[in-house]
Amino acid sequence: RKEVEQDPGPFNVPEGATVAFNCTYSNSASQSFFWYRQDCRKEPKLLMSVYSSGNEDGRFTAQLNRASQYISLLIRDSKLSDSATYLCVVLLYSSASKIIFGSGTRLSIRP
Amino acid sequence: AAGVIQSPRHLIKEKRETATLKCYPIPRHDTVYWYQQGPGQDPQFLISFYEKMQSDKGSIPDRFSAQQFSDYHSELNMSSLELGDSALYFCASSLGQDTGELFFGEGSRLTVL
Secondary structure (H helix, E strand, C coil): CCCEEECCCCEEEECCCCEEEEEEECCCCCCEEEEEEECCCCCEEEEEEECCCCEEECCEEEEEECCCCEEEEEECCCCHHHCEEEEEEEECCCCHHHEEECCCEEEEEEC | CCCCEEECCEEEECCCCCEEEEEECCCCCCEEEEEEECCCCCCEEEEEEECCEEEEECCCCCCEEEEECCCCCEEEEECCCCHHHCEEEEEEEECCCCCCCCEECCCEEEEEC
16 A cells, blocks of 8 residues: 555546545654645646645645545635646655655646 | 756666766755656655755665765766666755755656667
């Protein structure tokens, strides 16, 4: 079982829709959680950190459920420019080798 | 604001040749990471440096080596290149090593023929 698992998608939704996807992690000692966005053939970019209390940044809301070991990303009022791959990232310990990337969820927003 | 700079952006090599990739982290960032991303795959951690010392090692082949210099730039040296080394190589930097907030360069695309 992979340490960080994501539904690869693709999620194909119309513009303006709300879309949500989850990411599960296997190690309960995981400390920090992040969502990155990666456009095709581009570098990953930090979208948002995920805090225990949940956090919101504009149309994006991230939630953490430690009991069930998953994090989620909700995108409201989706825009065409939201089309990308969303990577879930988990920091296990204070060690670079324990920054674990999920395989990503592909999101495609259609007009 | 200055970002992570990688060079070259594109590189074409033949099997068994060598290649060197360079990375200039964001000023004042003390940690540099190298990742390899094959087509349709997630980034795979290769190696990292903190304050010019190797801090962690991931799935870096023995044919590869890396170092960080006094000006904090880093180089990834790849020898005896194989077809399977064709990938996008990302460098990332961060402030401190106990963070998952990485800033990535645009990547160096290596094609091995």
